[in-house]
Amino acid sequence: MFEALIEGIINLGTPHSLMLLAAGSAVGLLFGAIPGLGGTTAVALLIPLTFGMEPWQAIILMGGVMAATSTGGSVSAILLNTPGIAPNAATTFDGYPLAQQGKAGMAIGAGATASALGGVIGVISLVAVIPIMKAIVLLFTPPEFFMLAIFGLCAIAVSSGDRLLQGLITAIIGLMVGFVGYYDVTSTVRYDFGIPLLEDGIKLVPALIGLFAISEMINLAMKGGSISQETADVKISRISDGVKSVFKNWSTMLVGSGYGTFIGAVPGVGGTVAAFLSYSTQVQRDPAPDVEYGEGNIKGVIAPESANNAKDGGSLIPTLAFGIPGSAETAVFLGVLVLHGIEPGQKLLEDHQDLVFTLVVALTVSAVFATLVVLILAKYMVLLTKISVHMLIPTVTVVALVGAFALNTEIGDVVIAFIFAFIGYFMIRFNYPRVTFTIAIVLGSITELSFHQSMLISDDQLSIFYTRGISVFLFALTILSLAFPTFRRKMKERKLAKEEAGK
Amino acid sequence: MRIPEQRQPTAWYILIILAFVVLFIVTSYKYNLTDRMFPLMVGYFAVPLLLMDLLSLTDTKIGGQISLFFSGKSQKQVDEDADPTPRTLGQELIIFVWMGALVLGIYLIGFLPCTPVFVYCWMKYRGGYSVRQSAYLAIGTIVFVYVLFELILQYELYPGIFLYWYG
Numbered sequence: 001m002f003e004a005l006i007e008g009i010i011n012l013g014t015p016h017s018l019m020l021l022a023a024g025s026a027v028g029l030l031f032g033a034i035p036g037l038g039g040t041t042a043v044a045l046l047i048p049l050t051f052g053m054e055p056w057q058a059i060i061l062m063g064g065v066m067a068a069t070s071t072g073g074s075v076s077a078i079l080l081n082t083p084g085i086a087p088n089a090a091t092t093f094d095g096y097p098l099a100q101q102g103k104a105g106m107a108i109g110a111g112a113t114a115s116a117l118g119g120v121i122g123v124i125s126l127v128a129v130i131p132i133m134k135a136i137v138l139l140f141t142p143p144e145f146f147m148l149a150i151f152g153l154c155a156i157a158v159s160s161g162d163r164l165l166q167g168l169i170t171a172i173i174g175l176m177v178g179f180v181g182y183y184d185v186t187s188t189v190r191y192d193f194g195i196p197l198l199e200d201g202i203k204l205v206p207a208l209i210g211l212f213a214i215s216e217m218i219n220l221a222m223k224g225g226s227i228s229q230e231t232a233d234v235k236i237s238r239i240s241d242g243v244k245s246v247f248k249n250w251s252t253m254l255v256g257s258g259y260g261t262f263i264g265a266v267p268g269v270g271g272t273v274a275a276f277l278s279y280s281t282q283v284q285r286d287p288a289p290d291v292e293y294g295e296g297n298i299k300g301v302i303a304p305e306s307a308n309n310a311k312d313g314g315s316l317i318p319t320l321a322f323g324i325p326g327s328a329e330t331a332v333f334l335g336v337l338v339l340h341g342i343e344p345g346q347k348l349l350e351d352h353q354d355l356v357f358t359l360v361v362a363l364t365v366s367a368v369f370a371t372l373v374v375l376i377l378a379k380y381m382v383l384l385t386k387i388s389v390h391m392l393i394p395t396v397t398v399v400a401l402v403g404a405f406a407l408n409t410e411i412g413d414v415v416i417a418f419i420f421a422f423i424g425y426f427m428i429r430f431n432y433p434r435v436t437f438t439i440a441i442v443l444g445s446i447t448e449l450s451f452h453q454s455m456l457i458s459d460d461q462l463s464i465f466y467t468r469g470i471s472v473f474l475f476a477l478t479i480l481s482l483a484f485p486t487f488r489r490k491m492k493e494r495k496l497a498k499e500e501a502g503k
Numbered sequence: 504m505r506i507p508e509q510r511q512p513t514a515w516y517i518l519i520i521l522a523f524v525v526l527f528i529v530t531s532y533k534y535n536l537t538d539r540m541f542p543l544m545v546g547y548f549a550v551p552l553l554l555m556d557l558l559s560l561t562d563t564k565i566g567g568q569i570s571l572f573f574s575g576k577s578q579k580q581v582d583e584d585a586d587p588t589p590r591t592l593g594q595e596l597i598i599f600v601w602m603g604a605l606v607l608g609i610y611l612i613g614f615l616p617c618t619p620v621f622v623y624c625w626m627k628y629r630g631g632y633s634v635r636q637s638a639y640l641a642i643g644t645i646v647f648v649y650v651l652f653e654l655i656l657q658y659e660l661y662p663g664i665f666l667y668w669y670g
Contacts, residue, residue, distance in 0.1 A: 409659065
């Protein structure tokens, strides 16, 4: 294993390899920062460029992209309240309020540092658990997947704070939207209302672009002014404050990285759930915060950012070990491996350990490189908050619509983005959480598929969800997460009552 | 069981969602048991939640209890915490027309002609910028879109239905 690590370092040590890594990281940062593009698109678009490369060179290029995407996405999430990619959505909760308070540099510094450390921890975990991962992932059967999805939705609804009821409602509506289109189990097209555009289901990327990017532009148009309410107070020195805050709140970063690695390793769940779970856990771990979550608490940036970068290492665990992609991005990466004649699985781990460790080193270096780039350029990036909304609205809207079109080159996707923009705007207008809605759309098909598979396994006995170890554990976590806000409120009330009685 | 005037737009919003859920449930019955089982469970779960949300808007005792249980706040506190941005239906309609015009323009004449026109018009007529500033941003945006998507990424941007019609 040590020899393979050395070989990985040597592979990356040549000027050509470093250039590939830098190019991959730059593309990852750019695609991560522009809402609607994302790492999956970047990896897919770069596939043709790898045709003439050696496998390890292709792996370096792709590693650079994958490790840098979410770091780039955090910049637009913080400055524009528009997550570059879906996993950055949780970063907007506190990152954007910080930007509005003139602390954009601090938020970017914290986000980038948490991203780098989370990425490195994820990669270390990848190396550490490869030998035992097969057994762990195989413990997850449909009931466990179902309960994990339900737990994810409930935990995210709870993280909506005082909008729990609205969070649950939007989660359910999101699940309904996820049911639209072709259903694999029965080969039926459902809820398409005869509209050809809906036959394949609601495409996630255009929907997300509409929900987050364009709806925010509509909302900005209603508000007017500039992104930052206190642009004059933005200070460059706050970047180092942000970096320091990550080390000061190291437990938040470690827990977030743990979530990212664990959730990332579960196929199909991905970085978005990891980031939101990490965020909601942080909110619950910190019942009396100095600054309320959602109003600019720096820990609200550290938790999701460490998780969504750590998930890169985690999601590669099932990809490399079993050929089961942990996310859409790793699914495309799997295509790159196959294209270069590399078959994931035991053979890869035994015969091509050098390639595995080349990827490990590339991910580590790219995570740090992307962070350094963001930290250096953040000085200029904070200037974005001074731009008038009337410059941002038309440009972001147009680029977002082009991004919606570009993935499948279908004009119908522009219409989807447009419709979801209005859904998103009304959710902002009436204070219904968009996040639970989004996660539910993502989890809709997985949840239903896992449910049906569980029913088949158990002969239609619902007891399957509460008679198996891991699913019971996840079921208990679901109940606890739903009960937690009430429990916390009762505790607060009791404490207040005691204090008043003491007076 | 009256809903105070300032909460009535929210009530309408909830009713629209409720209508969508009812449509979803009714549509579900068109499919066989396997296809509709899970969607129906989800749909029926939504109805009581929406009704509770609607009730929480009323100034009744049960409305207050629902609000307190789910949000930890009384409805009055929720009103106070609401986004203070003044929004009238007229203002919203104007923005919707702008965005709708952009999408219609893209559909009719494609991305490349529509992008600079939209950016220029928005800057000039909504932002109040000068002709020169508006033109600079319009040109900058179209150059960025063209270079990134057409040249670098090699996407063929949608040319508009007119171009399809005229070959």
